[in-house]
Amino acid sequence: MTSTETRSEIGPEIASAIGEAEAANELMRLARQIKRANRLYHAEDAPEISDAEYDALVRRNAELELAFPHLARSDSPSNQVGHEVAGSPLSKVTHEVRMMSLDNAFTDEEVAEFVGRVRRFLSLSAEEPVAMTAEDKIDGLSCSLRYEKGRLVRAATRGDGMVGEDVTANVAHIADVVQELKGEDVPEVFEVRGEVYMEKAAFAALNEALMAEARAHAEARGEVFDEGKVRQFANPRNAAAGSLRQKDAAVTAKRPLRFWAHGWGAASHVPGASQHEVIRRIESWGLPVSPQFRLCHTLEEVLEAYRVIRDGRPGLPFEIDGVVYKVDRLDWQQRLGFVAKAPRWAMAHKFPAERAETVLESIDVQVGRTGKLTPVGRLKPVLVGGVTVTNVTLHNRDEIARLGVRPGDRVVLQRAGDVIPQVVDNLTRAEERAAFHFPDHCPECGSEAVAEEGEVDVRCTGGLICPAQRTERLKHFVSRGALDIDGLGERTIDEFFARGWLESPADIFRLRKRRDEILALDGWKDKSVDNLLAAVENKRAPDAARLLFGLGIRHVGAVTARDLMKRFETLPALRVLAEQAHAKEGEEAAALGSEAYAELVSIDGIGPAVVEALGDFFHEEHNRQVWDDLLSEVAPPPYVVETVESVVAGKTVVFTGKLETMSRDEAKAQAERLGAKAAGSISAKTDLLVAGPGAGSKLKKAAELGIEVIDEAGWAEIVRSAG
Numbered sequence: 001m002t003s004t005e006t007r008s009e010i011g012p013e014i015a016s017a018i019g020e021a022e023a024a025n026e027l028m029r030l031a032r033q034i035k036r037a038n039r040l041y042h043a044e045d046a047p048e049i050s051d052a053e054y055d056a057l058v059r060r061n062a063e064l065e066l067a068f069p070h071l072a073r074s075d076s077p078s079n080q081v082g083h084e085v086a087g088s089p090l091s092k093v094t095h096e097v098r099m100m101s102l103d104n105a106f107t108d109e110e111v112a113e114f115v116g117r118v119r120r121f122l123s124l125s126a127e128e129p130v131a132m133t134a135e136d137k138i139d140g141l142s143c144s145l146r147y148e149k150g151r152l153v154r155a156a157t158r159g160d161g162m163v164g165e166d167v168t169a170n171v172a173h174i175a176d177v178v179q180e181l182k183g184e185d186v187p188e189v190f191e192v193r194g195e196v197y198m199e200k201a202a203f204a205a206l207n208e209a210l211m212a213e214a215r216a217h218a219e220a221r222g223e224v225f226d227e228g229k230v231r232q233f234a235n236p237r238n239a240a241a242g243s244l245r246q247k248d249a250a251v252t253a254k255r256p257l258r259f260w261a262h263g264w265g266a267a268s269h270v271p272g273a274s275q276h277e278v279i280r281r282i283e284s285w286g287l288p289v290s291p292q293f294r295l296c297h298t299l300e301e302v303l304e305a306y307r308v309i310r311d312g313r314p315g316l317p318f319e320i321d322g323v324v325y326k327v328d329r330l331d332w333q334q335r336l337g338f339v340a341k342a343p344r345w346a347m348a349h350k351f352p353a354e355r356a357e358t359v360l361e362s363i364d365v366q367v368g369r370t371g372k373l374t375p376v377g378r379l380k381p382v383l384v385g386g387v388t389v390t391n392v393t394l395h396n397r398d399e400i401a402r403l404g405v406r407p408g409d410r411v412v413l414q415r416a417g418d419v420i421p422q423v424v425d426n427l428t429r430a431e432e433r434a435a436f437h438f439p440d441h442c443p444e445c446g447s448e449a450v451a452e453e454g455e456v457d458v459r460c461t462g463g464l465i466c467p468a469q470r471t472e473r474l475k476h477f478v479s480r481g482a483l484d485i486d487g488l489g490e491r492t493i494d495e496f497f498a499r500g501w502l503e504s505p506a507d508i509f510r511l512r513k514r515r516d517e518i519l520a521l522d523g524w525k526d527k528s529v530d531n532l533l534a535a536v537e538n539k540r541a542p543d544a545a546r547l548l549f550g551l552g553i554r555h556v557g558a559v560t561a562r563d564l565m566k567r568f569e570t571l572p573a574l575r576v577l578a579e580q581a582h583a584k585e586g587e588e589a590a591a592l593g594s595e596a597y598a599e600l601v602s603i604d605g606i607g608p609a610v611v612e613a614l615g616d617f618f619h620e621e622h623n624r625q626v627w628d629d630l631l632s633e634v635a636p637p638p639y640v641v642e643t644v645e646s647v648v649a650g651k652t653v654v655f656t657g658k659l660e661t662m663s664r665d666e667a668k669a670q671a672e673r674l675g676a677k678a679a680g681s682i683s684a685k686t687d688l689l690v691a692g693p694g695a696g697s698k699l700k701k702a703a704e705l706g707i708e709v710i711d712e713a714g715w716a717e718i719v720r721s722a723g
Helices: 003-009 012-017 020-043 051-067 108-122 200-220 236-244 249-253 275-284 299-315 330-336 397-403 467-477 490-498 511-519 526-537 544-550 558-568 571-581 588-592 595-601 608-619 621-631 664-673 697-705 712-721
Strands: 092-094 132-138 141-148 151-157 163-165 189-197 258-267 294-296 320-327 346-350 355-367 373-384 387-393 410-416 420-426 652-656 677-679 688-691 708-710
Touching: 020 051, 108 299, 108 320, 108 330, 108 346, 132 275, 132 299, 141 236, 141 258, 189 236, 200 236, 236 249, 258 275, 275 330, 294 299, 299 320, 320 330, 355 467, 373 397, 373 410, 387 420, 397 420, 467 490, 511 526, 544 558, 544 571, 558 571, 558 664, 571 595, 571 608, 571 621, 595 608, 608 621, 652 664, 652 697, 664 677, 664 712, 688 697, 688 712, 697 708, 708 712
Parallel strands: 652 677, 652 688, 688 708
Antiparallel strands: 092 163, 132 294, 132 320, 141 151, 141 189, 151 163, 189 258, 320 346, 355 373, 355 410, 373 387, 410 420
């Protein structure tokens, strides 16, 4: 099929919505994201995205490949199953028959189309019945059990589909897995395939045990127990995978794992002519199968099975995420065969995001580093999509008003994308109960809390005098993007602040006077104290832009700080102009017309919001005291942008769309280092446009102006070539 035919017949809405350059760039990004997700999920049992998010990535990749088949990559996720097991402490096993994955459907219409494809492939008439099996898709770890002469000789995980891990010793401790198949017609060689899983109650008990073990260990060592440091399993699937893939089988023996069979691999002969018949035969040999496994003769029966299983999902003792359909006749399965990584004769019908009901027990208001007041709902613990949820952000006062939530309300909770918990409904809105009063003063320092014009967020006006902001601003000040002081982590700052040693950034540079006091603390030795003090002293002449960014002035990010320092070179020069541009009460018009204001907003990347934020900062006496105190301890040299020779030196570069391997700030910093100017908009003066996915109007305008366009990979090559 040619690309022209594909774009006109398959995915025309995609082909018409984006161009080939953008499609190629997005396919590159998707390949990288999906590969990372596979590694974290299959090889490390530490996923950072949900199944729903993963499915969306795979689905988007497939849509793009259908619309642009000539752009399909050699490392396309469509050809990958799971992830290789490199680095595993377990020995590797090569599967005699590849362990495949399944394609997904999300709607009844997609299931109907699946059945239609089966009919068309097999040239069946509309009257010919297509019987299918249906069973719940348990959220566990795929496992293969090889029996020879009826005895279990090897168990292996799926791995990347071709090579898995040998978990024979571990599987021996799973009660559901029989060591010997007993019954009629047991083949000489038969490989049973199924899922190892952990029930919800066992998962909760395991996490509680891990917490108790960590607490006892800390107490025995005389340490302060930090619950946040305890590594627990995120969901039952992770718990099952982590428990099965233990190097020490004795650890697995202590974990309550379960197993059920849903298929087979290598076999000296297959004892049946249909999926249903063989699964029942496996069950008769002593291995459990899904209690909801059934045979359906029509599409209507298939969809009814889905609805029954879906509706019963909350009451199941284990997690499931869909229903699996398989063509029942094995001769049809053989004719249908496989495509890429999945069989044509099977499909997983996934569930939508799961919801649950619980009680909103209280609403706490937290104060962040920038002073933003964020309401957090404390919930009666509830399991949603395999994760126990106890807290939920309520975002801001407008969201509280929209939902009408108050402590004591019964709410409907959903994990957005099966990841971020959110309240989607208030079931007791009509009940008589006092409305929640959003504070108009900071709960930490008592300063007035206000929302700027046009904004929904309420912020504390206390700035550096607010305890909540003070510790967070100190952490920001020493963070990697700011002064980057090794040894001053969050816990250290919290402890030093609690002891009164750190009140402001300048106090960091006075820590040398407290060497003996620090040394007297638990966990500190001569070397660690000296390393910390040396790291602090090493920042006595910090980069001015990093120091300005580290102060946490609103709207002054890393790039804005660099833009300002490129213009002013020294911090005192910046302060003079910022104070001159400040709009005093009743003098807004005069300030807006001042030369200082005009000079600041003329700087590329600096707008009215930044000017106002700088003026407000220096208008406050306590901020000026912090500033003066800090500059009495450090001496930033005049700011100079160091550049290297490159093909973009002296050119104007614009970045647009979504960058995947770096932040926009990092990209602009790279451009500056290469001697280029990073602009924010396209014009006739623009020399190069770096376009990520979603480039939109800037990409179109660049084409109209004849401006060179490259993708993120092209930009990375320019950076690499410049050294």
